[in-house]
Amino acid sequence: MDTSTTSPAKKVQKQVRRFEVPRTLIFARDVHQCPKCAATDNLSIDHIVPVSRGGAHAESNLQTLCLSCNARNGARHEPGKPVDETA
Numbered sequence: 887m888d889t890s891t892t893s894p895a896k897k898v899q900k901q902v903r904r905f906e907v908p909r910t911l912i913f914a915r916d917v918h919q920c921p922k923c924a925a926t927d928n929l930s931i932d933h934i935v936p937v938s939r940g941g942a943h944a945e946s947n948l949q950t951l952c953l954s955c956n957a958r959n960g961a962r963h964e965p966g967k968p969v970d971e972t973a
Contacts, residue, residue: 907945916950925952932956 912931919926932951935941951959 907943907948912945912948913950915945918950920950920952920955922955923952925955928953930956932959 909931913929918929920929929950929952931948933941933943934947934949937943941947
């Protein structure tokens with residue numbers, strides 16, 4: 887008689903980031919440079935208007951930022967850019 891209990895395996899879903907535009911296109915458009923500090927190393931893609939505030943995954947809402955500028959940016963939007971207040 888087997889008295890050990892086994893819990894059912896939990897399925898873990900990974901969140902997949904899906905951009906409508908290839909990352910290489912955004913990097914090329916922005917000349918592989920952070921527009922805030924002109925860094926060319928440790929670059930990432932960031933939303934200008936955060937998705938949490940109604941921003942889209944469209945090319946016009948994506949920009950190249952270095953990791954330090956991206957970390958400072960947080961979930962704020964850029965001044966002068968519209969924010970969808972309904973989101």
